[in-house]
Amino acid sequence: MRATATKLKGRRGDSVLFDDISFSVGRGEALVVTGPNGAGKSTLLRMLAGLLAADSGSFTLQGDDGADLPVAEFAHYLGHRNAMKRELRVSENLSFWQRFQRPEDGQGLSVDAAIEAVGLSGVAHLPFGYLSAGQQRRIALARLLVARRPLWLLDEPTAALDSRSDRLFADLVHAHLAEGGLAIAATHQPLGLDRVIPLELTGIHRAATGAGEVW
Numbered sequence: 421m422r423a424t425a426t427k428l429k430g431r432r433g434d435s436v437l438f439d440d441i442s443f444s445v446g447r448g449e450a451l452v453v454t455g456p457n458g459a460g461k462s463t464l465l466r467m468l469a470g471l472l473a474a475d476s477g478s479f480t481l482q483g484d485d486g487a488d489l490p491v492a493e494f495a496h497y498l499g500h501r502n503a504m505k506r507e508l509r510v511s512e513n514l515s516f517w518q519r520f521q522r523p524e525d526g527q528g529l530s531v532d533a534a535i536e537a538v539g540l541s542g543v544a545h546l547p548f549g550y551l552s553a554g555q556q557r558r559i560a561l562a563r564l565l566v567a568r569r570p571l572w573l574l575d576e577p578t579a580a581l582d583s584r585s586d587r588l589f590a591d592l593v594h595a596h597l598a599e600g601g602l603a604i605a606a607t608h609q610p611l612g613l614d615r616v617i618p619l620e621l622t623g624i625h626r627a628a629t630g631a632g633e634v635w
């Protein structure tokens with residue numbers, strides 16, 4: 421499986437945020453997008469997820485046999501918001517996402533196992549809104565685990581996480597990559613990931629180079 425961006429151009433209103441963005445991410449690889457506030461990181465992630473149209477260029481996902489795959493069915497998108505209902509219990513939120521996003525082969529952790537994987541056993545029965553900001557983010561990460569999808573698109577995934585949870589996040593991503601997954605993450609802070617492909621948005625785009633940096 422391979423995710424490929426070709427000459428992507430992103431615009432908001434009259435401003436061109438980035439132009440000529442090209443990269444290729446394969447199984448087991450992570451691309452990390454950095455840049456100052458307003459550089460267009462979230463815009464790019466939303467574009468990759470299919471939530472915003474590109475001005476020009478393309479983003480495609482291809483299976484191991486070379487066939488095009490629909491990003492909407494093969495990717496998880498984690499935005500700034502956690503996409504959980506505050507009034508529903510943690511378990512109810514995750515059960516909804518599991519039913520909604522689980523692939524046909526049914527792969528993914530059980531709700532309880534996913535909650536345990538993010539270190540929050542014991543909160544399943546609580547309304548999501550009762551949790552702290554960091555706990556809410558960890559449950560949002562658990563959503564990635566209840567339905568197995570190969571491409572993770574993550575916008576500021578560690579926002580609100582403490583340093584122990586940062587480590588937990590890095591472990592989850594490493595496990596995902598080790599299982600043949602792909603990850604593309606936008607961030608302001610080091611994510612603790614080994615050997616990522618860096619992509620820096622500066623307003624004036626600088627092209628991605630090979631893997632090898634620690635972020």
Ligand SMILES: Nc1ncnc2c1ncn2[C@@H]1O[C@H](COP(=O)(O)OP(=O)(O)OP(=O)(O)O)[C@@H](O)[C@H]1O
Nearest residue numbers: 432433437455456457458459460461462463464608
């Ligand atoms: N819906 C919108 N309409 C018009 N302009 C927008 C819209 N959403 C974002 N922008 C503008 O696009 C630019 C890039 O925003 P974006 O959220 O992609 O940046 P970012 O790099 O993710 O920033 P941050 O680091 O602050 O999260 C900003 O100048 C922002 O004001």
